[in-house]
Amino acid sequence: MSQSRAADAEGAAKDAGATGKTGAPAKPRRRQARGEARIAQLLKAAADVFGATGYTAASTNAIAREAGVSPGTLYQFFPNKEAIAVELGDHLLTRWRETYGAAFLADHLELPLDRMLDATLDPLIEFNCANPAFTVLMHGSEIPGMVTKDHDAVHVTMLGRVETILAGYLPDKPPAEVTRIATMIFHIFKSGLDVIMAHEGEEREAYIREMKTVLHRYLEPMIPDDTAAGSRSRHTP
Amino acid sequence: MSQSRAADAEGAAKDAGATGKTGAPAKPRRRQARGEARIAQLLKAAADVFGATGYTAASTNAIAREAGVSPGTLYQFFPNKEAIAVELGDHLLTRWRETYGAAFLADHLELPLDRMLDATLDPLIEFNCANPAFTVLMHGSEIPGMVTKDHDAVHVTMLGRVETILAGYLPDKPPAEVTRIATMIFHIFKSGLDVIMAHEGEEREAYIREMKTVLHRYLEPMIPDDTAAGSRSRHTP
Amino acid sequence: MSQSRAADAEGAAKDAGATGKTGAPAKPRRRQARGEARIAQLLKAAADVFGATGYTAASTNAIAREAGVSPGTLYQFFPNKEAIAVELGDHLLTRWRETYGAAFLADHLELPLDRMLDATLDPLIEFNCANPAFTVLMHGSEIPGMVTKDHDAVHVTMLGRVETILAGYLPDKPPAEVTRIATMIFHIFKSGLDVIMAHEGEEREAYIREMKTVLHRYLEPMIPDDTAAGSRSRHTP
Amino acid sequence: MSQSRAADAEGAAKDAGATGKTGAPAKPRRRQARGEARIAQLLKAAADVFGATGYTAASTNAIAREAGVSPGTLYQFFPNKEAIAVELGDHLLTRWRETYGAAFLADHLELPLDRMLDATLDPLIEFNCANPAFTVLMHGSEIPGMVTKDHDAVHVTMLGRVETILAGYLPDKPPAEVTRIATMIFHIFKSGLDVIMAHEGEEREAYIREMKTVLHRYLEPMIPDDTAAGSRSRHTP
DNA sequence: GATGAATGAGGATTCATTCAT
DNA sequence: TATGAATGAATCCTCATTCAT
Structure with a gap:
């Protein structure tokens, strides 16, 4: 800057x-x-x-x-x-959209929460593992208290994406709260991603499951009952 | 040191x-x-x-x-x-222990989960807001895939602290899993802290509540019923 | 390099x-x-x-x-x-070879000792006087007990040169002894050079003669009689 | 400086x-x-x-x-x-004189050349090996063309010592020449010392012999016949 | 467009030396 | 005296950026 x-x-x-x-x-x-x-x-x-x-x-x-x-x-x-x-952010974002994003938004809204998390996170994790630079760019400049920086198109876009999806699942929450929840989720995802990428093999898989659990348990109680009835099945035994 | x-x-x-x-x-x-x-x-x-x-x-x-x-x-x-x-890490850690830490560990184990989270997180958040360097040091060197560095006494210590507390709440989990859960919690806390510190006033408070909710919902289903019976009351209405 | x-x-x-x-x-x-x-x-x-x-x-x-x-x-x-x-060492070494070195080795072996010393030392002295850096590089890092260092291509090369020439004059000496003699000669040359370069005019010439005398008297008794019959003429009257 | x-x-x-x-x-x-x-x-x-x-x-x-x-x-x-x-130079010089120097000068003049060399060099080498700083100080500042420096009391003193002894062996040489020869000898000794100190055990001994040979062969032809008749015996077979 | 040379301020670190206590 | 804190210029080296060809 x-x-x-x-x-x-x-x-x-x-x-x-x-x-x-x-x-x-x-x-x-x-x-x-x-x-x-x-x-x-x-x-x-x-x-x-x-x-x-x-x-x-x-x-x-x-x-x-x-x-x-x-x-x-x-x-x-x-x-x-x-x-x-x-520019790299733009490029990766485009690649991301091209690769997985076509049906990204539309389809997921109909899924129960746990399936949606799988459908959303798995390709994103995969993409990040294949493109570590994406992870780097998703993190702002890392200086606490200065979360957003100029090159954060990635950050902004991804956050927006989360927010959009989330809005579909939380129709009765006021927008400000949706934003807040989306922000939390996005940050949990980013830091979870760091942990995931720092491990390999079965440990990595375990952390992926753990992150999904976190998000699922966080979101599930907020979702109105009619919206994806079966979602409770997996992570909340 | x-x-x-x-x-x-x-x-x-x-x-x-x-x-x-x-x-x-x-x-x-x-x-x-x-x-x-x-x-x-x-x-x-x-x-x-x-x-x-x-x-x-x-x-x-x-x-x-x-x-x-x-x-x-x-x-x-x-x-x-x-x-x-x-040295700064040591110093802040010491200050942290001196300020809030005396009764830190011992007391909390007896609290129900939500009270424990308040008792644990509130002073920690306060301390981080007062000492942004602490937050900086808690984060490793920020390069994904290289989570820990040398000066991470802070990182290591705090993670250990989380693990210890957690072990008390999850007596029947195998250690490896406790470690994994502690790692997740610690990372959620760190990134939540970033968000919290990036906001002020009521927004900050809202994010603090949000982070506690995340952690509470994540942990609560894992805790044996007899451990902290009343813990379910607040965050999962 | x-x-x-x-x-x-x-x-x-x-x-x-x-x-x-x-x-x-x-x-x-x-x-x-x-x-x-x-x-x-x-x-x-x-x-x-x-x-x-x-x-x-x-x-x-x-x-x-x-x-x-x-x-x-x-x-x-x-x-x-x-x-x-x-690189400077390489460069000077190359310059040295280009300037005087073409016929350096081949011709000298046939000369009687005193002529060989003249033919070898005179241009080398001249070159060093014109390029004091060459002298600097010939000396290792100068800390006694740590004679050779990394940038000593010059040192190594020149010592090798001495050894090669010497081997021609001392065909019946065991290699280890030739090495030792070459080492002595090279060090005598280096320190003689320091003295020479510290003086000027006639004094310098006198020191050059003196150094040749030292080397001649040192070497002459070791050389088999048939190798360079006339060599004794000048310095050992 | x-x-x-x-x-x-x-x-x-x-x-x-x-x-x-x-x-x-x-x-x-x-x-x-x-x-x-x-x-x-x-x-x-x-x-x-x-x-x-x-x-x-x-x-x-x-x-x-x-x-x-x-x-x-x-x-x-x-x-x-x-x-x-x-000051360290002074101190070591004093220690040197106290240890070996009492009868240093006087006695040696009567010895034949080879015995004199032994008597002179052996203790000096020993002293240098025990006191590497002495060697360091004997060398000037090592920049060619600037052989003497300020702290070279050691250098000056040792050179003077050599010159004095030498004068006894070369009574008919003009002083300027004696100085020149002494200078050569001293430099040969210094660089020989470096080689010696860079080796150990038998190799070191071999280099010591080699240095003595150099000096002996250099000096012997200059010494009048009556001065030290037996001196030729060892090094010039 | 492409090249690679050029810049110069800035980064971590060292060191002979001085000064207040 | 002795201490150790203080200095600040100097060291090697890096890097984002510019410029002539």
Whole structure:
């Protein structure tokens, strides 16, 4: 944040210029084919480096090196380090939607809670294990009291997703409370994910079950009886 | 702890020895007094800087500056940056025990679950709000998949505490499972704490209640009926 | 050598490959040109600083300053201080071989001892006077009892050279003894060089003669009579 | 040299003041008994540290720590780091004279060359092995072209000693030449000593013999026949 | 677009030396 | 005297970012 100065403005200006004709909003800069490839290459490298070392410890030079390009090239596509994280977040989010998300929202609302948790969490866990950078980006900058940062599209989006799903299950809760519950769930999920990813094999599975139990027991008493009657079966013997 | 201030410890021991025989009070360790004050001052500064920026982004120079001393002075008392974190962890842990911990463990085992959660969490939350550095130190080095680091006396200690308390409530669970549950609880607490500290006033209170609800609902079904009969009353209406 | 400029080497290889097919001359590696020049510049600066102050007292910042570049630039080409010494050693060794070394070994074996000493030592002394850093690098890290260090390619190479030549003159000595004699000679040479370089003009010449006398008298009695019959003429009247 | 500033002047002034009454030259400051003990303690520590790490790498704090005193105490007796080396040099030189030197000069002049070398070198080598700091101090500051430094009382004294002995063996050489030969011998001895101290057991003995051979062969042809008739016997078979 | 050289402030740490007690 | 706290410049090295080609 403090470290990106004028370049940001420039980058923004460039975008504005490129998209100015259509009047469409800024995000997807028009880039030539070669540019797209480079960007993919760089985002892949960034994912590896962020995933391996975290955001702060990742150096832009390391990302460029991992991508096999020069630092200058990296900065031709990203105005600064944070922009890489932002774009990587977008990219992973898109990949996530493409991979599992098509029927994500719609279907789950009809499931009983325990099935919904399985249906929601399993692919998400899988995705995070396959893309540790996603986990990294879901966590804000980790400084307590400063939970959200600029590159938290991932954070914001995922939280919104949780909230949306949740709203379907808790139709009679006031929105503020739904938000609060969603926030809790999302944080429980994130930290649970850390534990899960820190283990392997059967231990990992056990922690996955444990996290589902936590969430199930937390949510179940809030859900009106008619909404998914069978949900109580598994986790509350 | 073991690596920091070995010289000081020696010096202290010598002083103690010298004054022990005569029973004379503080005088001859007056030398130490300034040092002791500096250490307190440095730890205070470190707490501020760690709390404000996190461990990694905190620079030793910034800590020294915050303490109003030169970098060299800092290194007269701490061999390196991590030692500062370790010592600060020890210090906060001690302060924590002194402030709330005297009757911490013993009393709580007899409480019903909801009272125990109040008795346990409220002071801990209060302490963390007053000492954000404690929160920072409770979190490991934040890189997912590398949950524990060296300066995690705080992490280790707190986790152990949770486990101990938990064992009292879950006498019939196998140890491995107790560990797993304790791990989950501790992580839920940490991430809940982040949310709590990111809010203020009534919102903060609401999140505190929410976190307690999560934990209560998670734990309650595991506790044998005879242990804390009334515990079900509050959070599961 | 192995640790420095790996990236550069890669880059060079890529360039070479790119231009190799077409047979086109230098153009596409123009990028490298600046870098190559900087490296030469930095090595020159390092030679000056090492030569003036010795390895330990030489600071990387001083070398960068002497080269007229920023510290960062230096570290773009060398991973650390020692690598500078290693590379400088390689460089000087190469220069030495290119300048005097072509016929170095082959020819000398046929010379009588005194001529061989002249032929061997004179250019070496000259080279050292012109490149004091070479002298610095020939000396290990100077702490007695720890004669060899890592950047001692120069040390090792020169000692090997002495040993090889010597073996030709002492065909009937066991290898271990040849090694020992070579070690003695090399150390005598190094310390003689210090004396020589500490003097100038006629005094310097006198010390050069003196060192040759020492070595001649030391070696001559060991050489079989048939090997260099006339060798006794000069220094042992 | 460059690092000691005003303190030197102060120290000098203090000395002058202390000895001003008697008008005697400066060196031996009047020190109380306790002071003498401290100085001995500090010099012992300095010898250990210099011997272990060399002059440059030795830190005054390390010396103080090794002596079990505070840095401030060290600076109460020595104005700066170099003064420690100077005083340690004096001290070792004195110890050397006391141990082996009583009859050092006088007796040796009558010996044949090879016996003289044994008589001279053996104790010196022994002393150096027992006091590596002596070796360290005998070497100047190691930067070629700057052979002598300030703390080289040891260097100067030992060189003078060599020269004196040598003069007895080479009565018909002009003084300048004797000086030159002495310089060569001393440097050969110093570098030979490094090799010797870098080895152990039989290898060390072999190097000792080798060094004596070098010196013997160097000197023997210069000595008038009547001076030490039997000297040729051993090393020139 | 791509390159890689260049920057320079900043990071952790050390050390000779001084000063208040 | 002795202490040990205090200093601050200097050390090696890193990194986000810029610039000339």
